[in-house]
Amino acid sequence: MGEFELIRRFFAEAACARTGQGLVLGIGDDCALLELAPGEQLAVSTDSLVAGVHFPDPCDPFLLAQRALACAASDLAAMGAAPLGFSLALTLPAASADWLQGFSAGLEKMAAACDLRLIGGDTTRGPLNINITVFGRLPAGQALLRSGARPGDLLCVGGCLGDAAGALPYVLGQRPAIDSQVESLLAHYWTPAPQLALGQALRGRASAAQDISDGLLGDCAHIASASDVALVVELERVPLSQALLAVEPIDTARRHALSGGDDYVLLFCLPPEQLDALLAEGWPVQVIGRVEAGEGVHLRDAAGRPLSVPAAGFQHFSR
Template sequence: MGEFELIRNYFAAAPCAQGGEGIALGIGDDCALLALPAGEQLAVSTDTLVAGVHFANPCDPFLLGQRSLAVAVSDLAAMGASPLAFTLALTTPTVDADWLQRYAQGLNAMAQRCDVRLVGGDTTRGPLSLTLTVFGRVPAGQALTRSGAQPGDLLCVGGELGNAAGALPLVLGQRTADATIAEPLLAHYWSPQPQLALGVALRGKATSAMDISDGLLADCGHIARASAVSLLIEQEALPLSAALLAFVGDDEARVAALSGGDDYVLAFTLPEAALAPLLAGGWPVHVIGRAATGQGVTLQDANGRDVTPRVRGYQHFHETP
């Protein structure tokens, strides 16, 4: 048995690979088999993380395990889907048992938190990279897409923005900060919490949704294009954390929130009437603007002035860290 087959067996023995509801056949055959209840559809998304591009290398493999699954599962949250399973394609230059064990532990921790099972994958030799494909269940016709926003809808986000981007100087070791500041920011970067429950709560209420991975402005641009509406964002309404404000100040915090990326917080639109029930239900919904006729995304300051930055966030390909 080759060393890469040993890795496969290792992952197959991981707690998150032990099957569950909806998984008719797990790791170990040519394919896994997923079973869906009648009336449900399968949501599918694939994400690749490349060492030195999407994450610093070396880095803590436990944290990487958590983060690699979280960013993939976040796409399920954005569709209002309930996590079912995932596959892991791991490419690694060397077989380092300690690294693999800690990576698998991080993966397991996030898999348990998201209630999702490892059902297959591939392990190959090459420059370090990870491709995760995630599967979720959603009742037919109830998935949240990017294309249904209507003029007049409220534009909302599911939590504070900019924390992960603000954490980058800490991740890269370029700056330090007190634990009260560093810990919440680093936690957001390394262990983002896919807003799965919020996504499910938004079924039948939100007219469009996505998760913020490339920065608020860039991702709102995707909704605006797909829905053929314009989106107006009120700068003063951006939810910013105390830790971020203390670490980088107001101006930089705003830039991180608008263009930083890696938030994995949901952005969505909904009719005004849908807001009160969600707030009453205790859901984290922050109204930051509104949809209108037209196209594009506009940022407005407290005086109603257009302060839209010319560069709309990161390119879809993250150069750093």
């Protein structure tokens, strides 16, 4: 199967590649054409997933495609952007029709869940690598940034943390997946749900935001540095799922939540007066700490005593 036949058969004819909703021209020409309404800005982010680094190889291509697109789409949620489209640069060791069928089906499913349209990309031969660029739209000047947190703000997350890290031993085959609790953790790893609607609801309300991909404490450090403030995390307030607590002791579960990564839950700072309205609207806001004057990230117990901060999440090129 040649490159162009591969594109036509598995991607160009997919439902998610049809024009509409801001996509004027899609796959088939040298560039796609996107259209924004007056007063809107374009949000763009690129994620690259490498076999053996970001996912085990081999793995189920259907699940892999969902994970790849969800991880990229989570960056749009972090900026408060409404989804628009995505491009896919796919490097494959071989053009296996069975693998591509599963991958394109998983991509279609997640694209529908995120309301994203495939606008183009590239295919090459080499070690398995998935590069996805996502595009979103938002009103000019309303993007959620990392740099707006102020002392007195609440530190919040959009849900339970640590499930993806708890799933990792099962993903790698180090433990047998034997019950529904493990299946719940595996679902969080392979099919995370980008909090796109929550991100849009936080526009004009949150002072700073990002998604949690590299671990809570590591990502808190990004906001603290960009905003020139200190973030205080209260350990007992960090939410843990029943599925994670069913397979790990609480100390291990908390370690996963603090530094495990791959949660793709929003982390944001919120002026206190905004909290009640968001809760009344039903948004999954969990207060886990506060913003103070100073610098860095500080972990506290229930009595306010300082705790040692575990190692930060995964970083490329670190020892």
